[in-house]
Amino acid sequence: MQDRVAFIFDMDGVIIDNMQYHVDTWLALFRDKGHELSLDDFLEKTAGKKAEEVVRMFLGESVTDADVQKYAEQKDFLYRYLYRPKLAPLAGFMAFVEAAKSAEILMGVGTGGSPENIEFVLGGLNLKPYFKTIVGAANVSKGKPDPEIYLKAADQLGIAPENCIVFEDALPGLEAARRAGMKSVAITTSHTEAEFAAAESVFCIAGDFTNLKPLALIEESRQAVL
Numbered sequence: 001m002q003d004r005v006a007f008i009f010d011m012d013g014v015i016i017d018n019m020q021y022h023v024d025t026w027l028a029l030f031r032d033k034g035h036e037l038s039l040d041d042f043l044e045k046t047a048g049k050k051a052e053e054v055v056r057m058f059l060g061e062s063v064t065d066a067d068v069q070k071y072a073e074q075k076d077f078l079y080r081y082l083y084r085p086k087l088a089p090l091a092g093f094m095a096f097v098e099a100a101k102s103a104e105i106l107m108g109v110g111t112g113g114s115p116e117n118i119e120f121v122l123g124g125l126n127l128k129p130y131f132k133t134i135v136g137a138a139n140v141s142k143g144k145p146d147p148e149i150y151l152k153a154a155d156q157l158g159i160a161p162e163n164c165i166v167f168e169d170a171l172p173g174l175e176a177a178r179r180a181g182m183k184s185v186a187i188t189t190s191h192t193e194a195e196f197a198a199a200e201s202v203f204c205i206a207g208d209f210t211n212l213k214p215l216a217l218i219e220e221s222r223q224a225v226l
């Protein structure tokens with residue numbers, strides 16, 4: 001009998017297409033603090049990190065812990081305010097998780113998002129019942145590309161890392177999956193297909209979930225030699 005497989009979904013950029021809102025609100029926050037950032041690679045540097053890590057990355061160690069917390073909350077409040085009217089699952093996602101549920105595939109979420117942002121997305125879209133575990137920024141000491149988020153999710157699902165398939169849109173997230181020993185499906189909401197060329201854990205690239213079928217994907221991951 002073949003080992004049981006689990007799906008672990010990144011949240012932002014995979015379950016919903018919102019990463020531009022995170023970028024815009026981060027840049028607004030830093031502008032407000034006197035730092036005009038116009039980095040092409042902002043997303044690559046920050047996606048999937050804990051918000052506190054992102055604040056420290058650009059404002060340094062001189063900021064107090066209380067201010068780091070306050071700035072992260074200000075940015076996330078603005079993000080939720082701006083993104084709320086657009087809140088919707090990525091195309092095909094609902095049918096995909098319904099099919100995975102019918103096939104009794106265990107599912108979890110591994111995100112760098114805060115508890116408030118997780119509730120906003122997964123609570124707001126009534127998605128929480130699909131997931132046996134939801135690991136977020138508050139549950140780990142390090143955000144992506146550290147593998148801690150994905151390893152913790154695998155552990156809570158009770159599935160060995162090599163039998164977990166990660167769904168990711170961000171390069172640090174794919175690196176986290178690789179370091180966790182997991183294969184990945186790359187979703188092109190934040191990057192082009194070409195930008196995933198060096199991502200070693202990726203066995204499948206898709207724009208959204210419309211053409212993805214859970215059991216076919218598991219078969220494809222088993223055949224993939226990475």
Ligand SMILES: O=P(O)(O)OC[C@H]1O[C@@H](O)[C@H](O)[C@@H](O)[C@@H]1O
Nearest residue numbers: 011012046047048049111112113
């Ligand atoms: O893509 P993930 O892991 O769901 O990460 C979401 C996080 O990604 C980071 O880039 C943002 O700065 C956070 O604010 C956001 O919550």
